[in-house]
Amino acid sequence: MTEGFGETIRLRVEQMAPVLGDVDANVGRIAAAQRDAAADGVNLIVTPELSVTGYDVRDRVHALALPASAEPYPALAGGPDVVVGAIEVDGGFVPYNTALHLRGGRVLHRHRKVYLPTYGMFDEGRWFGRGDRMRVYDAGGGWRIGLVVCEDLWHPALTYLLAADGAHLLIVQSAGAGRGSWAGGETGGRFASWPAWEHLARAAAVAYGVYVVVANRVGTEGPCVFAGGSMVVGPDGELLAKADDLDEERLTVDLSLDAVAQARRPFAHARDDDPRLVYRELERMLGERG
């Protein structure tokens, strides 16, 4: 168990293929990843969106959900910190698509997905309640972390809020399907949908001077193949590691607060940011909307 991070974090993205509806298998798979990670000196594992349940849960959403609790998966208590994707229900029995940072099996932080895609191939608004808050949390060693889930990254206001709240590291869980395989990606990858994710992650990293870690899943559910292509982007916007598509893969990268400081020193973006201006203008716009 990790007591808290130091100034450096050895982070591992576990690009995996969760089995739809089989929580025991998926938790077992993540526990095995924790054992491997412990042997490799990893401090933090990041798994994809809904890594505990699989993605397209539909009517099984309630059967796969757990009540929000302090220690939801005891089997994950033994290894390094891990960010898992799970379904939690609140006191009103509403299920949420939730990212959980577990330390020693206990919830250090939870983020309920805010933007539930319900268009095109997505139907999350039918199954999940919508999260309503964005919070950065202290993870030890001076690190402040923010969690977002998939579609949340496509709403830059959310990453802005986390940056404004002092994040050094943004963790993005996703279950991004592979699309556009006829055209392929700009970099020769399998999916035309890849570059947009990379643009979003790198833009957030370089604008805010933060690490951005994207853990996307692989595997197949029904007609959809998930795209993989997980990545770690440095606080200067450089791509530090990227996984291939279709197959399970691990990315292991050492992150340091010093690199965050170095990336921010040439600029004054964080210093000059003016949340009050943003607040005023939003208040005005909302007022005009009535």
Place this chain on the structure above:
Amino acid sequence: MSDARFARIAAIVGAVARQALADRGAERIALLDDGGPEADLSARMLARALGEDGVIRITVSDAEVESVLHLSPGAAPDDVRDEIRRMRARLAPGALPAHPGNKTALLLNATLPPEPLLPLGDLWASEAAELGGGWSAPPLVCRIAEQAGGINALDEALRAFVDRRDPGGLGALPRDAADAVRGALAAGRAARMFPVIVPKVGTRTLGVDLFD
């Protein structure tokens, strides 16, 4: 044909087919083989993921059709051939039936094949032709392609109208071809309401995000 493109599409089709077999406890694909280029392309893609034993190509001889024609007086021999092929695929032990139709044919034909897996169902006819050396479709769809000025022109208009959701997407077609496309889409609307497994390759996919 681009090898990289073939490999990309085959990986998607193969992964979805493998999952479909696992989900249904089936061991192999029974591919309805009408001798067309899509059947050959489907077989090659599926075999790449499942191995040669993972795909059975279901064919029917002229003699077999002749021998049962008397059971359905008045039925067209080609329709009887299709139904025998279909029955054989359904009865193949441990097999999941698959139909090789391309997206153009599936959208513009009035009926959707009942087979649960349509491996090329998200590839336009011209795309299937690029990968497989040719395309095929029911006579009605071939006639519309001719009216449109060729399959490439028809598919380009369909990409605009269907994939990019451009209401004016059929405007590039001659008027009679555009009217024929609208009529064909309307005629098949009910048949397309029930989702089948179509490996998602493009922007809008039958049963995934195309429900018109």
